Amino acid sequence: MSSDTSNTRNRILKSVLEQLQASQEKGVRMADIAKRAGISRQALYLHFSTRAELLIETTYYVDRLKGSDKRLAPSRAAETGIERLNAFIEAWGNYIPDIYHVAKALLAMGDTDDAANQAWSKRMSDMKEGCAAAINALDADKVLSSDYAPDQATDVLWTMLSVRNWEHLIIECGWPQEDYVQMLKTIAHKIFVKKQTA
Amino acid sequence: MSSDTSNTRNRILKSVLEQLQASQEKGVRMADIAKRAGISRQALYLHFSTRAELLIETTYYVDRLKGSDKRLAPSRAAETGIERLNAFIEAWGNYIPDIYHVAKALLAMGDTDDAANQAWSKRMSDMKEGCAAAINALDADKVLSSDYAPDQATDVLWTMLSVRNWEHLIIECGWPQEDYVQMLKTIAHKIFVKKQTA
DNA sequence: GGTATCGCTTGACATAGTGTCAAGTAGCAA
């Protein structure tokens, strides 16, 4: 199992997550992680060559732990564009809390570290494809508002669903997670779905 | 004048701005700023006690330089809620490009530095009042969508107008500034303004 | 029983950046 802590590598990854959650707002140092994993600071580098690599691997660890690959199934199975949009918002919106702490650390590094920056960009670029698929599904159903080109709409949805916006509403404004998901569905509908001309 | 560079302090502040704009994406060091201002690194500390203070003072310098205090006049003078919302989005949206580089540096520091964090939070909290005023103006005109309480709507508008979202659309997606402002007006209208029940 | 290897420890060190301190200096003014 990926959470098997007899394996030092996994114990380290687990410690990263714990430490990130424990030390809210403060930066997590290699020394902190080592201490929590019960090894020396230098030993971390026997498993991960840099702090950036450690954080990147932690994102994969979270995905394994939470079975993130299964989340998009409902979205892909949706029969209408609107269903697909809602399912995608729900899937991604409920994934953010799992990835948030590592994401934040990675984003903070991204300003100065190329590897961290690229790893996160890759993730966001994958997510953007989900946005594009949802928008295209709306378009195929002829319910995408004619106010935007699909590319523009994709950019807007992609922006709306950013981790920073989740952080802003949840952490800064103190919204409950369910309200966040509900609100995003509501406003996405208002923004993207063409008004009934019945 | 605030841009008088015979004054060393102003020369430093100007150098911060220039350096931030010049070194896109890379972190700006005290040494870089000193070099650009033509003084020693240590001399910076004769004018600003920390890097955070220097960046914070730079935000005020930008405001003085750009006359930011005048930007909100059209919004305050608006006669209807919808006008007020549009004027506020335009004012803030066109202010972001001026403040962006310093904001980014300050936000990056905010993760580890209390002073930087508080200074930026203060700014955002002031901006939130503008959001609240716009939403309340809509409400007073009975055109605020009944889907949200004013507080919720304020949080959403506040989130939409974040510097991070501007960064995402302008820097990441490559949108022109005018498209950004136009799009924000469009989606704010769709989200917040009650549909005509005529 | 010896020995080789693996996984880790320990201490020392390089590097980069912020911030501090003390001594010195150039220019200007009374």
Next chain:
DNA sequence: TTGCTACTTGACACTATGTCAAGCGATACC
């Protein structure tokens, strides 16, 4: 001449990442 202001220079403390070399204990193999 004296003294002040604004700056310079060099040295240093501190924090954090990352590297290196030597050593050590357990396990596995012959």
